[in-house]
Amino acid sequence: MGTWIPFLLMLLLTWASLPPSSSDLDDEACLSNLKASLEDPTNSLKNWTKTTFLNACSGFTSYLQGATCNNGRIYKLSLSNLSLRGSISPYLSNCTNLQALDLSSNSLSGPIPPELQSLLNLAVLNLSSNRLTGPIPPQLVDCAYLNVIDLHDNQLTGPIPQQLGLLVRLSAFDVSNNRLSGPIPTSLGNRTGTLPRLNATSFDGNKDLYGYPLAPSKNRGLSVMAIVGIGLGSGLLSLVLSFTAVCIWLRVTEQGMAGEEGKISQLMPDY
Ligand SMILES: *[C@@H]1O[C@H](CO)[C@@H](O)[C@H](O)[C@H]1NC(C)=O
Ligand SMILES: *[C@@H]1O[C@H](CO)[C@@H](O)[C@H](O)[C@H]1NC(C)=O
Ligand SMILES: *[C@@H]1O[C@H](CO)[C@@H](O)[C@H](O)[C@H]1NC(C)=O
Ligand SMILES: *[C@@H]1O[C@H](CO)[C@@H](O)[C@H](O)[C@H]1NC(C)=O
Ligand SMILES: *[C@@H]1O[C@H](CO)[C@@H](O)[C@H](O)[C@H]1NC(C)=O
Numbered sequence: 001m002g003t004w005i006p007f008l009l010m011l012l013l014t015w016a017s018l019p020p021s022s023s024d025l026d027d028e029a030c031l032s033n034l035k036a037s038l039e040d041p042t043n044s045l046k047n048w049t050k051t052t053f054l055n056a057c058s059g060f061t062s063y064l065q066g067a068t069c070n071n072g073r074i075y076k077l078s079l080s081n082l083s084l085r086g087s088i089s090p091y092l093s094n095c096t097n098l099q100a101l102d103l104s105s106n107s108l109s110g111p112i113p114p115e116l117q118s119l120l121n122l123a124v125l126n127l128s129s130n131r132l133t134g135p136i137p138p139q140l141v142d143c144a145y146l147n148v149i150d151l152h153d154n155q156l157t158g159p160i161p162q163q164l165g166l167l168v169r170l171s172a173f174d175v176s177n178n179r180l181s182g183p184i185p186t187s188l189g190n191r192t193g194t195l196p197r198l199n200a201t202s203f204d205g206n207k208d209l210y211g212y213p214l215a216p217s218k219n220r221g222l223s224v225m226a227i228v229g230i231g232l233g234s235g236l237l238s239l240v241l242s243f244t245a246v247c248i249w250l251r252v253t254e255q256g257m258a259g260e261e262g263k264i265s266q267l268m269p270d271y
């Protein structure tokens with residue numbers, strides 16, 4: 001029996017001196033880079049300090065404001081309505097167990113990092129009501145579990161990526177009130193089968209976005225009319241111009257002929 005004690009002690013010591021798992025280091029890289037990219041004028045993230053990042057989670061307990069933990073890993077980040085500024089760090093991709101990311105209702109600017117594609121467990125992405133610019137990254141299609149994409153009230157530009165139609169778990173999708181342009185992919189605008197359908201409220205408030213389920217825009221109708229009008233008008237004008245030109249040419253040649261006739265008659269001897 002006595003011979004077991006040193007062995008057990010050694011086992012205990014080895015276990016205790018094991019370095020933190022690489023997962024914790026990933027979360028630490030994620031959190032410290034996120035903190036560095038954010039400006040926090042109201043000091044809402046008081047305990048987002050270097051020492052907290054390494055041990056942000058213990059099992060299901062979180063020691064970090066706005067973070068929820070699951071098995072020692074960051075599982076949810078909810079930093080909504082905290083007057084945060086700055087940008088979204090691409091290192092968020094290091095929080096590889098992240099299931100929900102909510103940075104809504106702040107004043108965040110800059111792009112949505114395409115690196116979020118490595119968050120393979122991400123189900124909820126809510127970046128609504130910020131000042132985000134640039135495109136919606138098509139790479140988000142890699143987050144196959146996404147069921148909420150809420151990007152409304154930002155300044156996003158470019159088209160809605162066709163690929164997002166492949167996200168079959170998507171039940172909430174809101175890109176209203178941005179500066180998106182181009183056609184709404186049919187795979188999102190007119191989903192078929194059992195996929196939850198999206199209505200116009202998902203797409204409203206983007207001046208240059210068009211297609212079903214948005215109502216045909218009056219402006220677009222007018223501009224088509226204007227094009228037809230300009231076409232018809234310029235056609236008519238060129239017709240009138242060429243007619244006038246032909247008339248003038250005819251007159252000139254008539255006068256020329258008359259003149260020639262006059263010369264000829266002058267040359268003719270008088271009888
Ligand atoms: C974080 O992510 C980057 C890029 O994806 C990767 O190279 C790095 O190994 C990850 N982990 C840490 C701790 O930086
Ligand atoms: C950080 O703040 C949260 C919420 O305010 C709290 O639950 C947590 O215990 C704090 N952590 C530390 C290390 O002070
Ligand atoms: C956002 O925060 C402000 C002040 O901190 C508060 O008055 C307001 O009710 C909050 N809004 C929401 C939607 O939680
Ligand atoms: C995203 O967050 C806002 C609050 O900031 C909330 O009103 C909205 O419902 C959320 N979106 C979804 C799809 O839950
Ligand atoms: C939507 O899809 C259905 C079935 O594929 C099709 O019949 C319908 O014409 C489509 N509607 C629009 C506006 O594209």
Ligand SMILES: *[C@@H]1O[C@H](CO)[C@@H](O)[C@H](O)[C@H]1NC(C)=O
Pocket residue numbers: 198199200201
């Ligand atoms: C559009 O869809 C949203 C969410 O799915 C729903 O709350 C809303 O009532 C729908 N609007 C219309 C006009 O059908």
